[in-house]
Amino acid sequence: MPDERQLQPAKLQDGDRRAFFVKLGVGSLSIAAVGAVGFGYQFLSPNVLFEPSPILNVGKPESYPPDSVTLDANSGIYLIHSNEGFFALGAVCTHLGCLTAWKPELGIIACPCHGSKFSRTGEKIEGPAPRSLPWYRVWLSEEGDLMVDRSTTIRSMQFLRV
């Protein structure tokens, strides 16, 4: 027959119980302090959205053969070297923002989403797009690189002759 004292659960002494609640309290306060520091840091950090510059260096004019249409999908522009000179078009469809594609066999820019079509100079030919593709300002830097400013639209048919 087992001894009666062996079947009783171990009782905590008063000192043990006090130490347990002190540790629990310190732990809770530590977690609360870490949370407060985290929220404080987030609150005091500037709420800034870092966007890439709208000004692009698209390289030397020689890298664009005459009569070429070059899509830069990352920046959403076409750099076109026509007989009249260089110009840059927005490559994002003016309907719902899909990236358009140059179709050399048809000589047009086409949107794969809802079928809008644009001429090589960006004029809307057909489809639901409400506007033509925008022309962006293009200039030559002092180093002789072609620069495009996606934040500045210009009237169409303003070519950069190099």
Ligand code: FES
């Ligand atoms: S997004 Fe281009 S036609 Fe709709």
